[in-house]
Amino acid sequence: MEGLEIPSHFLCPISLEMMRDPVTLPTGITYDRQSIEGWLFDRKQSTCPATRQQLPADVAVTPNHTLRRLIQAWCTLHSSDGVERIPTPRLPIGQDQVAALLDAAARPSTQVDALRKLRQISAESERNRRCVAATPGAVDALARVIILSAASSDTEIDQDLILTSNSTACDEALVVLQSLQISGDQLLDLVARNGNLVGSLTAVLRRSNHQSRSYAILILKSVLAVVSPTRLMSLPQELFDEVVGVIRDGVSPQATKAALRALAGACPWGRNRAKAVAAGAVHAMVELLLEEPERRTCEATLAALASVCGSAEGRAELVRHQAAVAVVSKKILRVSQLASEKAVRILHQLARHAATAALLREMAQVGAVMKLCMVVQAGVGGKTEERAREILRMHARTWRNSPCVSPLFTNGFSTSK
Template identity: 25%
Template sequence: MVRDDLYITVPSFFRCPISLDVMKSPVSLSTGVTYDRASIQRWLDSGNNTCPATMQVLQTKEFVPNRTLQRLIQIWSDSIHHHRPESPDESIHPVLSQDQVKDIVKVTDIKKEDFLSNLSMIVSFAKESDENKTFLAKLDGFVSMLVEILSNVKDVNILERVIRVLDLMLNKIDDQQQLSNLMLKSCDQDCLNSLLLVLQKQESLDARIDSLKILEFIAIDAESKLKIAEKEGLLSEILKSVSWGSDRRLIDAGLSCLIAISMPKRVKLKLINQKIITEMKKLITDPNSTVSVSEKALKVLEMLCSTKQGRSEICCDSGLAQAIVQKMLKVSGAATEHAVTILWSLCYLFRDQRAQEAVTSGNGLTKILLLMQSNCSPAVRQMSADLLKIFRVNYKSCLSSYDTKTTHIMPF
């Protein structure tokens, strides 16, 4: 007999590599990787010309529907609807119309017993389509209502659903400043208290990821970044999310949040004092780290290099400096740029002897030479040239000794 709980496990290849949600309209790129149509279309419309999963440059931006996978997803979805036991929290809600949503918002009272059910139906409505997300984002008073709930309710079940709706709407909210002001305006910062509560409870991985995305979204200026970072207990919870061994999606969201809030020097010093550099080393040396995690961990280290304390900690660990050297040619163009910027800052801008020795012992000069033969950006090429000057290498004469047929070498 087949157990019911097997039906609620989502096969990994049913999830879109970008949104991580079950694909509604799977389409395949020329690289053979399949994405949900809406997600990959947004990626391409943003000016990208690579496959997000493999970072291969696309020969064509056309994609074709993956009908076989769509049928498999439909069969799986039908089996869930048929076999999955219903419960008050997991029952399948009917999809509301826009008029019905308006009516719910008008009469919503956060003290009513049926509020949780209404909120669950709004979550289902938002997940249905981009059009519905846009409708909610523009619905008069709806965003303010969600912020009010975050400020006044401490029921984790309700908070998780409010946070879910907000996360679904983020890309559709036109006035980012207004949402930031609404959530951070109170002296007690009740919204931050609620986000902290969800992060601390750790009852739902998705809710924690959504909370981190919201924090990233509202960290739009120095004042908001400081308010988030200096909220007691919040920075520690964000750091826990990027701890080695955590869920990869959680690590990715946590790193994005850290990058968003880490511009002020006070925040960087707090992170350094809480041993973030040690965690970043674990992530960039982990062979199982995703491209995105490696890129963002290097970006965090690049930002910390602007402080004396950050440079000192990185240079004190020769293993970390050598790991950064290794990442120059092995991950992606973005990772290369972050790695070179870190080394340029340490070795050229601040002339740290320990960092220079780590680059030399890690065969860094050869990698820099290979990098300059690649199709790297002008900024990376200039920083590489500066690094070679520091090591007193005449790179033009060195390159002339190479067989010209090796100029096709590409680092990634």
């Protein structure tokens, strides 16, 4: 296809690529369906990209069958040049079809097949996912499948076939529910109507199936981000045990980040820091940092660790790990600005609330003091530099003879700023 010029009227005005499913707006302009639906869904006030003309909120696009056939004929004509013929697109899914699949999913004999079809159509396009989410009762039906499956797995049942069927249905429902990207308000309403959802997701995390655990933690992270502080304060120890288990087991990179963000969001409330420490969160996160994770995972780990270290239990557990101070210090000025800010915050918590003579010696030996001096000398500004200066001031007497600290004191650091 190299060197072959595609007719300009075959190109989508948004993507500038050949259209596979051309559709026309009421303004008369034709676009590829995926491109224009993405444009319309991402904007609260719909406009035509080419004319900037305002469109109604419920604007409908019309398939341009004539243009599609011309594009297909052109592709066939140039097949010898390596052009592949575009397939005839499927008709978009409608809410009546989604409702029919949900009805089938409510019957044990057709549940798994119906959920698999729902998963397939949800994976096809953003439009289909929005259609599923907008279908009345859809998200509640998916939540009920998860809740009933978790309830049956907690009951002593000898019928392995039933358990397997429930588990499979739950897996399919998890995939669909997670893909819908439900808004915060919708999630709150969903949890209010399905009070056992958090407990059921926790039960799914106990499974050995990594895929199920991955989707469950992604949904759980979103739920914990929107529920009330009162609800967060009442989270059970079991939830923290299972969330930490996702980190420790390396279920998937995406699941690990979701678990870390769930911890960081939940820890500030009630006794959650102590629950996280009891679950082994500090050890799991330090071990993760030792594996040199990619930037975003490193940032999420340090953020969660800083949150846990807001408690005496968290700080004591961190100091107890022989590699903790060294690996946290290593991330300063090495990963990102955010990672440096979180790492310095952790050291600040230790230096302020857990500064034993042994800890201060360790900070000097593993290079933490040198990194703090570098933060000050680099003038990074903000809370990061402020905390670094405060740590050095607090323990100036102990570190005054350190090769990296002494020049700062010579230059009047102890009285500056």
